[in-house]
Amino acid sequence: MWLSTKGRYGLKAMLDLALHNGEGPVALKSIAERQNLPENYLEQLFATLKKAGHITSVRGAQGGYLLSKDPDSITIGSILRSLEGSLAPVDCVVEDSSPKCDRFDNCVTKIVWEKIRDSVNEAVDSITLGDLVKESNKNSALS
Numbered sequence: 001m002w003l004s005t006k007g008r009y010g011l012k013a014m015l016d017l018a019l020h021n022g023e024g025p026v027a028l029k030s031i032a033e034r035q036n037l038p039e040n041y042l043e044q045l046f047a048t049l050k051k052a053g054h055i056t057s058v059r060g061a062q063g064g065y066l067l068s069k070d071p072d073s074i075t076i077g078s079i080l081r082s083l084e085g086s087l088a089p090v091d092c093v094v095e096d097s098s099p100k101c102d103r104f105d106n107c108v109t110k111i112v113w114e115k116i117r118d119s120v121n122e123a124v125d126s127i128t129l130g131d132l133v134k135e136s137n138k139n140s141a142l143s
Helices: 005-019 028-035 040-052 078-086 110-125 129-142
Strands: 055-058 065-067
Touching: 005 028, 005 040, 005 065, 005 078, 005 129, 028 040, 028 065, 040 055, 040 078, 078 110, 078 129
Parallel strands: none
Antiparallel strands: 055 065
């Protein structure tokens, strides 16, 4: 599995929002500065994350973005899939799609790709933004 900058940057930005959860709307510019990410690119990612229901926007001078749900209920998997699409390693085992190969039904290696897909999904679905916040706080306490 390979993640593009969409997934990597989007996850960093969502973690930033989670770290500032409860402080009111967070400006995109401040996230971009803290995470050293391009603000224009974050605008595109946040449009996707908003459409997926992960964040809400607040307009105005004190506006910005908020998590739509508690950080403990937002999985890393749901964030990555909303930005990247399926996390399957090959097209033939993408969830909810028809097989793209004539040999799919008799493919010996299909089981490998399915196991990789399932393992990746299980791993990222078992971690929440809340888990990452706790880990970040633990690391900050050690510094």
